[in-house]
Amino acid sequence: MKKIISSFFVLSLVMFFSCSQAELASLRGDMVENPSDAPEIKHYLKDQPPMARDYLQQPPLIPHNIDGYMINIKHNKCLGCHSWTNYKRHNATKISQTHFESRDGAVMSNVSPRRFFCLQCHVPQVDSRPLVENTFAPVDAMRLQ
Numbered sequence: 140m141k142k143i144i145s146s147f148f149v150l151s152l153v154m155f156f157s158c159s160q161a162e163l164a165s166l167r168g169d170m171v172e173n174p175s176d177a178p179e180i181k182h183y184l185k186d187q188p189p190m191a192r193d194y195l196q197q198p199p200l201i202p203h204n205i206d207g208y209m210i211n212i213k214h215n216k217c218l219g220c221h222s223w224t225n226y227k228r229h230n231a232t233k234i235s236q237t238h239f240e241s242r243d244g245a246v247m248s249n250v251s252p253r254r255f256f257c258l259q260c261h262v263p264q265v266d267s268r269p270l271v272e273n274t275f276a277p278v279d280a281m282r283l284q
């Protein structure tokens with residue numbers, strides 16, 4: 140019995156080492172153990188009208204430049220245009236009612252803290268190839284006819 144266990148042990152060691160020798164590819168393009176090259180700086184798309192959404196609950200993508208837009212505990216540049224008080228003046232979309240709900244579902248009189256850091260959910264776009272090819276398609280309800 141001892142012999143069987145020890146030969147099993149040796150076999151698994153051999154398998155472990157031969158697997159770890161195999162070349163692993165990484166999506167960032169470098170070998171796994173190497174540091175990455177500095178990524179090339181990609182430019183945001185030009186300002187444009189709102190982009191089509193792919194599913195109903197999707198946070199809309201940001202269709203404009205946001206360089207230098209600061210969000211911190213005292214200041215929120217985004218609300219300077221998107222809040223209910225400011226949206227008309229800037230011709231921007233107002234944040235929706237869901238942004239006033241606390242995580243317990245209570246409706247608040249101001250933006251909920253969990254919606255304060257807009258860039259957690261809303262992101263600007265660059266024109267680049269997806270890292271992994273895929274066949275993703277928008278849900279029927281959002282597909283442009």
Ligand code: HEC
Nearest residue numbers: 188189199200201205208216217220229230231232257261
């Ligand atoms: C100077 C004013 C201004 C500021 C500041 C601003 N936006 Fe906008 N935003 C706009 C305008 C104008 C539109 C386009 C509205 C249209 O064409 O219908 C827009 C569109 C958007 C949309 C698309 C809405 C949709 O229905 O698809 C999102 C999302 C958005 N902005 C998020 C942000 C976020 C997040 C920030 C802060 C990082 C921000 N915006 C800062 C003016 C602004």
Ligand code: HEC
Nearest residue numbers: 196197198217221232233234235237253254255256257260
């Ligand atoms: C936790 C994720 C999250 C955060 C944080 C967040 N949003 Fe949203 N936002 C969404 C989702 C999801 C939608 C689409 C569904 C909806 O309207 O609630 C949305 C919708 C919007 C819309 C479109 C509303 C409409 O009527 O079409 C605007 C504009 C917007 N958000 C701006 C902002 C701004 C500005 C902030 C920061 C103050 C922000 N959001 C923070 C998730 C988020």
